[in-house]
Amino acid sequence: MFENLQDKLDRAFKVLKGQGSISEINVAETVKEIRKALLDADVNYKTAKTFTDEVREKALGQNVLTSVSPGQLLTKIMNDELASLMGGTVTELELKGNPTVILIAGLNGAGKTTFSGKLANYLKDKKNKKPLLVAGDVYRPAAVDQLQILGEQVGVPVYANLESKDPVAIAMEGIAEAKRNGNNVVIIDTAGRLAIDEALMNEISAVKVATQPQEILFVVDSMTGQDAVNTAKAFNDRLDYTGVVLTKLDGDTRGGAALSIKSVVNKPIKFIGTGEKMEALDVFYPDRMASRILG
Numbered sequence: 222m223f224e225n226l227q228d229k230l231d232r233a234f235k236v237l238k239g240q241g242s243i244s245e246i247n248v249a250e251t252v253k254e255i256r257k258a259l260l261d262a263d264v265n266y267k268t269a270k271t272f273t274d275e276v277r278e279k280a281l282g283q284n285v286l287t288s289v290s291p292g293q294l295l296t297k298i299m300n301d302e303l304a305s306l307m308g309g310t311v312t313e314l315e316l317k318g319n320p321t322v323i324l325i326a327g328l329n330g331a332g333k334t335t336f337s338g339k340l341a342n343y344l345k346d347k348k349n350k351k352p353l354l355v356a357g358d359v360y361r362p363a364a365v366d367q368l369q370i371l372g373e374q375v376g377v378p379v380y381a382n383l384e385s386k387d388p389v390a391i392a393m394e395g396i397a398e399a400k401r402n403g404n405n406v407v408i409i410d411t412a413g414r415l416a417i418d419e420a421l422m423n424e425i426s427a428v429k430v431a432t433q434p435q436e437i438l439f440v441v442d443s444m445t446g447q448d449a450v451n452t453a454k455a456f457n458d459r460l461d462y463t464g465v466v467l468t469k470l471d472g473d474t475r476g477g478a479a480l481s482i483k484s485v486v487n488k489p490i491k492f493i494g495t496g497e498k499m500e501a502l503d504v505f506y507p508d509r510m511a512s513r514i515l516g
């Protein structure tokens with residue numbers, strides 16, 4: 222599907238054989254290839270440009286060892302650079318507070334409800350927690366049903382109040398319920414919209430103020446390309462969230478959104494969704510994503 226970048230670079234560097242070190246001319250030729258590969262992977266133009274400029278600086282004058290192809294050398298430089306731009310290491314959830322409150326935000330269809338179920342499952346099985354899910358979407362009764370089904374599947378209780386149209390009240394009731402029942406994490410799923418609008422932002426900001434969450438996770442569909450970056454920025458401007466969840470990475474996207482979002486909002490990516498099943502959740506590893514973006 223995608224041509225291997227390292228092969229491309231090796232080809233571009235053929236002229237270099239025996240020359241000893243990477244020269245300005247050779248780098249200039251290949252920088253174009255690298256930038257194109259990044260754009261193909263959905264990295265936004267500005268990020269791709271900054272990145273390739275940095276790689277050029279690092280690559281210039283590097284000695285080309287006989288055992289390593291220039292393509293390999295550049296790929297390694299890029300891999301390390303990309304991984305470091307995406308945070309370098311794994312960023313864990315802050316599980317402070319009792320209960321820990323985790324607010325889930327994002328547009329409709331991004332994968333919030335699915336992720337809420339996955340996160341509850343992960344915290345219960347991998348972190349030995351006793352989570353409670355709260356159904357905070359007051360506009361779509363189907364979303365409440367969906368969360369209840371997922372809760373049942375993963376064996377985590379769900380707090381819902383179909384009588385109420387007040388997301389703040391529901392969230393607070395959920396926290397009170399958690400305290401009563403000894404749940405030490407509360408995951409609040411919230412309503413989304415098809416596009417960012419004032420009403421949605423006001424509503425979720427009010428839930429934030431009332432519940433004082435330790436974590437606000439912004440969920441975004443990795444297949445939405447540049448829109449993902451714009452949405453990430455708009456939500457961050459209003460919510461100042463603590464982490465990003467990239468969903469649908471099981472599709473054929475290369476994951477460039479991870480790099481673009483990190484460089485635009487500078488918030489850690491904490492999880493990736495890799496399927497519809499409740500187990501299809503991974504902690505975000507910057508180095509693995511770097512390899513995926515470079516192909």
Ligand code: GDP
Nearest residue numbers: 329330331332333334335468469494495496497
């Ligand atoms: P919400 O509107 O943000 O709550 O989104 P949903 O959780 O309802 O997800 C929307 C659709 O995307 C559903 O059909 C989910 O099964 C699907 N979905 C969510 N996460 C993933 C993922 O990581 N991979 C794939 N392939 N599908 C996903």
